Amino acid sequence: MDSDHGNESTAILRPQFWSRFTLSELNHSEWEAVCDGCGSCCLIKYIDDENVSDDNNHEAEMVEYTDVTCQLMDCATGYCQHYATRQEHVPDCIQLTIENLPHMMWLPSHCAYKRLYKGQGLPSWHLLLTGDAVATQQQMRAANVGVAGRCVSETGMSDEEMETRVVNWVKP
Ligand code: SF4
Ligand code: SF4
Incomplete structure (x- = not known):
């Protein structure tokens, strides 16, 4: 959807930046x-816009996730196949910004941006905390987080079939 699935940035990350600065104070790399890279935001979801509260705060009962992903997702790895050029392929891929x-x-409730925005801190499995990609992957699996290996592409899928693929392992 919006994020650097794979955290490829190499510019300076200030120590413990996630707990020392607000999201609006982060540099691009941070x-x-x-x-x-959980990939959950790339899943097709149904949002009940009519019941959104005044602050636009979509709550759990108003959002249903499916296990169907955007066409660019590699469902085996859980990463966008063409992240750098994704908007040439998927113009409505949403850019996640502070605004x-x-x-x-x-x-999803476990999204690191949403958690920091709500003052909840990074999820325990986060690479910034573990410093170990393998450990992070294992912990994400244990926490039932991430789309890798359990999603299907929207390509060729009918609206009717998509409606049958609502899942409960992603919640807003
Ligand atoms: S193009 Fe699709 S798979 Fe890639 S980041 Fe956007 S929503 Fe995710
Ligand atoms: S849900 Fe949040 S943490 Fe997960 S891939 Fe999307 S932006 Fe990144």
Whole structure:
């Protein structure tokens, strides 16, 4: 959807930046490094816009996630196949920014951006905390987080079939 799935930025990350600065104070590399690459935001979801509260705060009962992903997702790895050029392929891939984050509370509850925005800190498995990609992957699996290996592409899927694929392992 929006994030640096894979955290490829190499610029300076200030020590413990996620707990020392607000999201609006992060540099570009820090902002990108907040993403843990779970891929959940790339799942097709149903949002009940009619019941959104005044602050645009989509709550759990108003959002249903499916296990169907955007066409660019590699469902085996859980990463966008063409992240750098994704908007040439998927123009409506949403850019997650500090400005639109408050209007994106449909993001999963474990999303690191949403958690920091709500003052909850990074999820325990986050690479910034573990410093070990393998450990992070194992902990994400244990926490039942991430789309890798358990999603299907939207390509060729009918709306009717998609409606049958609502899952409960992602919640806003
Ligand atoms: S193009 Fe699709 S798979 Fe890639 S980041 Fe956007 S929503 Fe995710
Ligand atoms: S849900 Fe949040 S942490 Fe997960 S891939 Fe999307 S932006 Fe990154």
